[in-house]
Amino acid sequence: MTVTEPDVTVVVGAYEAMPYLVECLRSVEAQTLDPARIEVIAVDDGSTDGTGEHLEEFAARAATHVTVLHQANSGGPSSPRNVGLGKASGRYVFFLDADDRLAPEALERMVAMADRNGTDVVLGKVEGINRVPPKAAWVQTLERTDVFHSNIKFTLSAQKLFRRALLERHSMRFDESLFTGEDALFTMEAYLRADGVSVIADHTCYYLVGRDDGKHVTKSGSYTLRFDSARALMNLIAEMVPPGVERDKLMVRPFLVTLLPQFGPKYVGDSERVRRHKFELAKPLMDAHWTPEVAVRLKVDERLRLQLVAEERPELLLEVAEFVKSKKRPDAVVEKRGRRVYLAYPHFRTGEAGLPDSIYLAEPREAREVEGYREGAASVFLRRVTRKARRVLRAA
Known part of the structure; x- marks a missing residue:
């Protein structure tokens, strides 16, 4: 047969x-x-x-x-x-x-x-x-x-x-x-x-x-190829999935896997020209697709770096990228009887930077590693932080 x-x-x-x-x-x-x-x-x-x-x-x-x-x-x-x-x-x-x-x-x-x-x-x-x-x-x-x-x-x-x-x-x-x-x-x-x-x-x-x-x-090729890839994937998601929670879930992937590495340890070794170019390439992507709902799904250092990219603050990002490259652990600040845990990456609560505490708020996976964290009220608080972050990003 x-x-x-x-x-x-x-x-x-x-x-x-x-x-x-x-x-x-x-x-x-x-x-x-x-x-x-x-x-x-x-x-x-x-x-x-x-x-x-x-x-x-x-x-x-x-x-x-x-x-x-x-x-x-x-x-x-x-x-x-x-x-x-x-x-x-x-x-x-x-x-x-x-x-x-x-x-x-x-x-x-x-x-x-x-x-x-x-x-x-x-x-x-x-x-x-x-x-x-x-x-x-x-x-x-x-x-x-x-x-x-x-x-x-x-x-x-x-x-x-x-x-x-x-x-x-x-x-x-x-x-x-x-x-x-x-x-x-x-x-x-x-x-x-x-x-x-x-x-x-x-x-x-x-x-x-x-x-x-x-x-x-x-593993090879120009960094610009990564921005091309991120742009194509973000555009596809935006075209096929209506705005809302489901789109935000998917947008985490290109932000985290494709875009974020361009603003990590390798960013420290970039020339000033390349750093400026990366910000130029990232700007339309951040303007179109970076939302509080995406931000709140990331870890603190990830959220912080991308927020600084969105706000076009390369001078602050460099210090954060250097801290990440050093593999140091940030100090944890536990408040509200253990219900809130902040990770004190660079520029936390400094008047010069003017960054809101919500950017430094540990999401539950990170918070569980901190002594004194109280499991339970995080989900309610997370919703409050999302609303607050939305107002901050709209004002930026």
Whole structure:
């Protein structure tokens, strides 16, 4: 019997991927899912290190159906993924990076999870090899959830199982104008459009491999690329989610993961020109998307730094960034019989800075680490602080 529609198409975009590609393809061959149910579309993105030749050798011997395509180098991962997606015929699509690996049962488990629950996206647990993977999403296995009721917004890489019908229905493709964060944009859109998302947290499905040569797009390139990525993701969220609590929950991700690192320890080493440029790039993003409801969901040092960016106060930010870089612990100020805990980062209660106490208020996770904190009344007080912070930000 001939299987006309595979269960899953594995799309492998490869550029200068040797020798990592060898183990990557071995992990595809080792899948417990029937080879007849797997299709591989491999796209050589103009490699000169033997990547294309190895893909052809793999196609000649593999038990599963393999198509190898060759193209001139595109400069990023979006084009080869889009080309592979355009050729895919599987019910599901999985994007496998050429230097990473699948666990043997990965595809079988993810397809079974999606089929059992009718979900459009499946996240398989990720482990790192010489790299640190995201961890927030893997707290527990979830048969069916969504982006608003889980931590999946903190893992927006493309290495997930996507129902191809979802991608085709909405004409979804990777943005080829972005050279970092293109997968975050694609995956967030899939989360928002999906009829349910599943999470496999009790079985490793994917190994994120750190290259010895350090050739990871996320580790290289100009800082301006990070602002491009943050802008694209914030705009997508704003377009797809109405103003309110749900939008604020999602906005935490680009502020925290993409924008904030530009104003941390690396900011201390930046030249004055770069610091000014970062503020210029951040201003329209802060004006459009920074809200008290986003701020109150962050830790004190995160909230403080971004608030100083929003207020365009680089002279104050530098001292805070230096404090964060030093890894010192701020003094804790406990008041109101333990119901309020402030963390005294630089400029706390100094007349010159004029920053409100609410910016320094510890959220419950931080407050619990402070001796004398009283658990209980925090949620009521947090709502009061949010209202107060809203007035402060509107006046800024």
